[in-house]
Amino acid sequence: MKIAQQVIDGVYGYQEAADAYNVTYQMVYGWVRKLKAGGPEALVDRRGKAKEVAEQSAEDKLKQENRELRKRVRELEVAEALLKKSGKFNEGRIVKPVSS
DSSP states (O other): OHHHHHHHTTSSOHHHHHHHHTOOHHHHHHHHHHHHHHOGGGGSOOTTOOOOGGGOOHHHHHHHHHHHHHHHHHHHHHHHHHHHHHTOEETTEEOOOOOO
């Protein structure tokens, strides 16, 4: 935020700030643009953070549910394959081992 504010205040130009702080011109430009458009909150790094459920649209909620269901299906497919491989799965039924 300090770098972007210095550019806005006229202390540095974009390239001067980039050189002074050893960052790229594009980074400085992006920070200044975000700071001007949204204030300090706009510079918070939100990468990898999921939206709060309250912020999600109905479509986003459905997409999330779909991802979770697909993941669960994959987990069940793996479990089924392991059971088949172990010989404890027969035509959709779990077969109890025969006691000797």
